Amino acid sequence: MKGLVIKNTGSWVTVRLEDGSAVNCKMRGVLRLKGMRCTNPVAVGDLVQVEDKGGESPVVGAIEPRKNYIIRRSSNLSKEFQIIAANLDQAVLVATILHPETSTTFIDRFLATAEAYQVPAVLAFNKIDLLITEESHEYLAEMKAMYERIGYPVVTMSATTGEGTDSLRELLAGKMSLLSGNSGVGKSSIINLMVPDAHVRVGDVSQTHHKGMHTTTFSELLDLPGGGAIIDTPGVKAFGTIDFERAEVAHYFPEIFKISSDCRFNNCTHTHEPGCAVLAAVEAGEISPTRFTSYLSILDEDPNNKYRKPF
Numbered sequence: 001m002k003g004l005v006i007k008n009t010g011s012w013v014t015v016r017l018e019d020g021s022a023v024n025c026k027m028r029g030v031l032r033l034k035g036m037r038c039t040n041p042v043a044v045g046d047l048v049q050v051e052d053k054g055g056e057s058p059v060v061g062a063i064e065p066r067k068n069y070i071i072r073r074s075s076n077l078s079k080e081f082q083i084i085a086a087n088l089d090q091a092v093l094v095a096t097i098l099h100p101e102t103s104t105t106f107i108d109r110f111l112a113t114a115e116a117y118q119v120p121a122v123l124a125f126n127k128i129d130l131l132i133t134e135e136s137h138e139y140l141a142e143m144k145a146m147y148e149r150i151g152y153p154v155v156t157m158s159a160t161t162g163e164g165t166d167s168l169r170e171l172l173a174g175k176m177s178l179l180s181g182n183s184g185v186g187k188s189s190i191i192n193l194m195v196p197d198a199h200v201r202v203g204d205v206s207q208t209h210h211k212g213m214h215t216t217t218f219s220e221l222l223d224l225p226g227g228g229a230i231i232d233t234p235g236v237k238a239f240g241t242i243d244f245e246r247a248e249v250a251h252y253f254p255e256i257f258k259i260s261s262d263c264r265f266n267n268c269t270h271t272h273e274p275g276c277a278v279l280a281a282v283e284a285g286e287i288s289p290t291r292f293t294s295y296l297s298i299l300d301e302d303p304n305n306k307y308r309k310p311f
Contacts, residue, residue, distance in 0.1 A: 025058045028060060070083070092121075095124070098136060165193055174226070194230060263276050
């Protein structure tokens, strides 16, 4: 039997079969062995083969080839990685300017990973109703303009007031979309707007540390009323990249890659070389300093934690 993985709790997965029914499945041991560097060899969005074991629980026996997926380095096990979701039409990163503040490094690492795994990315800045100062509004406008110049669709919205939510709804319609972001950025509130019968629990933001507290504890696919689906994932504190070859990192920053063709040396790392067009563009303000800092931060990661793509 074939089916689509719609939930992964870590200990078992729920698969929607071709007849529309859903079954809870275990994973065949060989899948765990094959993905021993991976904390979850089967991800939400995977198309899988399900084996009926009679009186026993059904088993996921094989995974169909993926068109794409997004991974991140596991937070507790630096030499292992986690597949966030598979077979995506787009990845939507929910970010906030305040309460909590999403760092540009986090945003850029997410976007670079989406580029690496050929997943179109969208930015959704939520909680704009909390921006009460002129400075915060200017910063939001600068962020929106910067990422739009690079080529990323950007939505500014408030799940509380409803402002801007129609724009996000249009982007989600008819597509398989990953919804990701730091804890506390309002993913659960957004899902409850987009999927009214989802009833996802909404958490609070710590008043002491201004960080979000986890509410979603597993990944799950939620069908949108008008077609398409959202894959909800637990909030993450950091986004560790993995499987990036040093010479390829610039490829995942579109504006850097575009200008790099004018560098004097073909193997330019854009860190110190004479005749580097990228360094000149950063100096001239044509490339954002925050984006360039994010690029450098990935270059500086431990080379022992870089792996080739496993699937």
